[in-house]
Amino acid sequence: MSAPPAVELDSLGYAYPxxxxxxxGVTLTVAPxxxxxxxxxxxSGKTTLVLHLNGVLVPTTGTVRVDGLAVAxxxxxxxxxxxxxxxxxxxxxLFMPTVGQDVAFGPANLGATGADLDRVVxxxxxxxxxxxxxxxxxxxxxxxxxxRVALATVLSMDPSVLVFDEPSANLDPFARRELVEIVTALxxxxxxxxxxxxxxxxLCPRSVILDDGRIVADGPxxxxxxxxxxxxxxxxxxxxxxxxxxxxxxxxARG
Amino acid sequence: xxGHHAHPLLDDVPIxxxxxxxxxxxxxxxxxxxxxxxxxxxxxxxxxFAGYAVLVGGAVALARLPLRVLARRMVIxxxxxxFALALPVIGTGPRTEVAGVxxxxxxxxxxxxxxxxxxxxxxxxxxxxxxxAVADVLIGLDQLRVPRVIVMIAGFMxxxxxxLGGELQRLQVARTSRGDDPRxxxxxxxxxxxxxxxxxxxxxxxxxxxxxxxxRGFTGRFPATATSATSATSPATTAxxxxxxxxxxxxxxxxxxxxxxxxxx
Numbered sequence: 001m002s003a004p005p006a007v008e009l010d011s012l013g014y015a016y017p018x019x020x021x022x023x024x025g026v027t028l029t030v031a032p033x034x035x036x037x038x039x040x041x042x043x044s045g046k047t048t049l050v051l052h053l054n055g056v057l058v059p060t061t062g063t064v065r066v067d068g069l070a071v072a073x074x075x076x077x078x079x080x081x082x083x084x085x086x087x088x089x090x091x092x093x094l095f096m097p098t099v100g101q102d103v104a105f106g107p108a109n110l111g112a113t114g115a116d117l118d119r120v121v122x123x124x125x126x127x128x129x130x131x132x133x134x135x136x137x138x139x140x141x142x143x144x145x146x147x148r149v150a151l152a153t154v155l156s157m158d159p160s161v162l163v164f165d166e167p168s169a170n171l172d173p174f175a176r177r178e179l180v181e182i183v184t185a186l187x188x189x190x191x192x193x194x195x196x197x198x199x200x201x202x203l204c205p206r207s208v209i210l211d212d213g214r215i216v217a218d219g220p221x222x223x224x225x226x227x228x229x230x231x232x233x234x235x236x237x238x239x240x241x242x243x244x245x246x247x248x249x250x251x252x253a254r255g
Numbered sequence: 256x257x258g259h260h261a262h263p264l265l266d267d268v269p270i271x272x273x274x275x276x277x278x279x280x281x282x283x284x285x286x287x288x289x290x291x292x293x294x295x296x297x298x299x300x301x302x303x304f305a306g307y308a309v310l311v312g313g314a315v316a317l318a319r320l321p322l323r324v325l326a327r328r329m330v331i332x333x334x335x336x337x338f339a340l341a342l343p344v345i346g347t348g349p350r351t352e353v354a355g356v357x358x359x360x361x362x363x364x365x366x367x368x369x370x371x372x373x374x375x376x377x378x379x380x381x382x383x384x385x386x387x388a389v390a391d392v393l394i395g396l397d398q399l400r401v402p403r404v405i406v407m408i409a410g411f412m413x414x415x416x417x418x419l420g421g422e423l424q425r426l427q428v429a430r431t432s433r434g435d436d437p438r439x440x441x442x443x444x445x446x447x448x449x450x451x452x453x454x455x456x457x458x459x460x461x462x463x464x465x466x467x468x469x470x471r472g473f474t475g476r477f478p479a480t481a482t483s484a485t486s487a488t489s490p491a492t493t494a495x496x497x498x499x500x501x502x503x504x505x506x507x508x509x510x511x512x513x514x515x516x517x518x519x520x
Contacts, residue, residue, distance in 0.1 A: 056470060080470060080471070085467075085470045087466075097413055111478075154471065
């Protein structure tokens, strides 16, 4: 028998207490090691979907499984260790007075102490290029640095699945590229939720389009991005410069 | 959140001094001992308060705390003691004439007691804040076995003060950019709305922070190492422990001698 999928959503539906249906039958399978982008306009249910992957929200209908484990009940603590969510605003994620204490929070919850804990913290910070920042308070760091530290806070729990909610939001071009390099080097199952299509293309070979709580397309990222009319139907579009370059090769070069 | 907002209070690196070198735990215990002595002293023992003032003055000098900084930080006391000023006017009992105004004697003693005790206590706390990094105060509280949830709440406050300050600043800039320029109290409607917005945003941020904590395995109990990780405290022998604690504890001990002499008189 082959290994179970890293992430398996089966007819996932979720309605907020006010009755608004944020997710309406989402079915998606992500293989171990795969990097998949979930593309969608604002309000399409992307962040709601993220909160289901580690059981912060409980589905109204359907199921979520991670490495074959149900995201519910007794398996929930193990699922939360295996799924590392990097939230959009690092200030929500970095809540301890220093970077080191923050990176230690997750593994300490799992029971790590003393030298083991120190080693895990140092390793996680090294993976995101922030070694030596352990004693700094988060508000002294740039946004790019804070997002990398936020990634370290989940890496310290050794997750098998990484989930990013709008990882490129508000980053300068250099910080965007740094994050791409770090994430691709980590080589773990990765789900990136974004409306930044170029960032999705850089990070993920495969993409799905989420609109109005449903998955409306699933395929290789570059193929999805080449279909401008379909993107437009779902309130997505490539930046004008990128479109020019694909539709009329040489336009930009000619100036 | 773009940009990062340094907070002057939180970012001060304590100036090297005899007080700064003390262990944060020692300073916390000294502060608490001193405040208890001051609070226990009857208001009529005016000489005792003079003695406390000398102790505070000595500590200010040892901590190399500039008087200008001390005065600026003492401002925090004002809202708390304003009401003390009303006591002589609204107090009952025998009255006395001060510059032609009839004032209650008991009220005057009450106002003096609140002012003197608050001022001494706040000054001592300012010395602690001046000479100790905020992170060290938190670690010290944890090592003194203060309930972890209280230390964590204090830690959250420290962490989010700068974030909230940044948010407040952006709200104010947005408000003044659209022509709001309140000069008088009754023009402060927009400022009040800002406060409301800030409250709602903070509440929502609290929810998001909790989601982020749940996502990292938080089960409602703070892990033992969460507050002290990466702060290696060297194991202390009895001798070093004695040297660390003894000279500093003389300070609250003197305060207690003064308090005892005032109480026993």
